[in-house]
Amino acid sequence: MKIVVLDDYQRVARTYGPFDSLAGAEVEVVHEHIADPGELAAALRGAEVVVAMRERTPFRSFDKLPDLRLLVTTGMVNAAIDLAAAAAHGVTVCGTEPAGSGYANTAELTWALILAVQRHVVTEDRAVREGRWQTTVGTDLAGSTLGVLGLGRLGTQVARVGQAFGMRVIAWSQNLTPERAAEGGATYVSKDELFATSDVLTVHLKLSRRTTGLIGAAELAAMKPSAVLVNTSRGPIVDEAALVTALTAGTIAGAGLDVFDVEPLPAGHPLRDAPNTVLLPHIGYVTDAGYRAMYEQAVEDIRAWQAGAPVRVLTP
Template sequence: MTRFRLAILDDYQQVSSDYAPWESLLDDDVKVTVFSAPFVSEEQAVAALAPFDIVVAMRERTRFPGHVLEALPNLKLLVTTGMNNAAIDMDTASERGITVCGTGGSPAAAPELTWALLLAFARNLVAEETSLRAGGWQTAVGFELEGKTLGIVGLGKIGTRIARYAKAFGMEVLAWSQNLTEEAAKAVGARGVSKEELFRESDVVTLHVRLSERTEGIVGEEELRLLGPEGVLVNTARGPLVDEAALMRALEEGWIRGAALDVFDEEPLPAGHALLHSPRSVLSPHIGYVTHESYRQFYGGAFEDVKAWLDGEPLRVLND
């Protein structure tokens, strides 16, 4: 008789079994079910997950607010990839006796994707490739990064790597966050400035702060207008950091030069969404952490968490 039922969520590429031996959990009387398609609503998620004792969530692809957790009577272990997940109500999980565990991750995946998007935007790579494959040739004139100013919002682990990349490309680096000190900025070769100065003086602004109540909407109309008609916004952090309506107006009306985005308010981005048709933009489907190296950490770590919990010694507990 099966002791536990385990759900692996949002395995978009159907690769979770490539990175961890989930089938071996049968020896522990654990039945594993993989969900590759996203749930379209909280109601659908609750209906599908109600029988499960263990859930492995891929980042914030599926949300677990308090009322969802309360509707999952069998849930005992919730594993999130990474060590932070703003989509899980930790207090409710603790109140209901649900253990929440995390995993490691790749420090290079998101910064590299950030730089790839910036380079793609600067040299019009998407439009040029589309033209070439359609039988055309050169269609526009790009710009160089050397000599430009990069503004970094959030100088943590990812922002610090971005600062190093920018220096290697011959860029001046500005930095701002709500808690950033001048000493911390200088330590990575950046100049600490105010938020207003950063958006006014930068040619490119890239976002690398965690989403929270105080950072939601941290970039709005005022900041986009300060960035100006030659400025570029890059966001590989979280969609709600930016006022999406203001950003779409900025792209349509030319307040800024353009945007390179990997994250959105609603994910997956619905067909027909206005951003899909916005001019002067390069878009990718939240692939900042989607690498072999990252998935080995995510799925491998999740498997370790499940095995440790089954043995009564949970690892990397986030809601002690």
């Protein structure tokens, strides 16, 4: 049985996952991202099992993957996989649960981005290395308003930290109620009020047809000129072109981004030159505990599928 593990950028898949314990398995680990569908099909030729890292590699069609029988994705939701197409081609899709700390790793990175943008951490670090001293003026969090777009498990963790910083926490999403918002430590507001009053707006929604492009030119224009946007959720929720325009024009003060429409972020992308931004390579979930849980469960998924009793099966 041939197994291909994709997108192991840090070359740690074998360290975290006991792939070598799978009897009779030929395991191949791919360290560079393969964006071209033809090249991907060639790389996966003969593979019965593929392990995909989150949404780095899309699987929309399985016509060119005749040997594939099991597709394991890290995470229990992957918008880059067409589950109906997989089922139609007889491909089982399994996922992995988050580490014991839940989504704490992404919540922690959200605050790293918020603090980095508001206190100009990257700019000042570079300035010190270049021999300059105190080049910016930071923005206080205490007394400001944190807007949480999406108050699920992850958004709730972020909201609680906002309270600890002494921030007023408000929230909105399409299905959120005032009662649920209060349980999550936030005040429910309308969408318009969320964008108009947030000093920091942080995105914690699942990517879907309903949320794609949810933050566009109109929403960005409604934000305060002093406000910042942080997105550790999924890139397409924010209209990138509109965001670049807002940042360049100074209609919002800055942005902290861990996710993008196309990942890795292409060379020459205008976000690379946008002012007052901190850009990270989608590392919200990239922690020791997170990787250990993902890769260990990926091996569990393969072993269970071999035994004829697949676990953590994802269905359309």
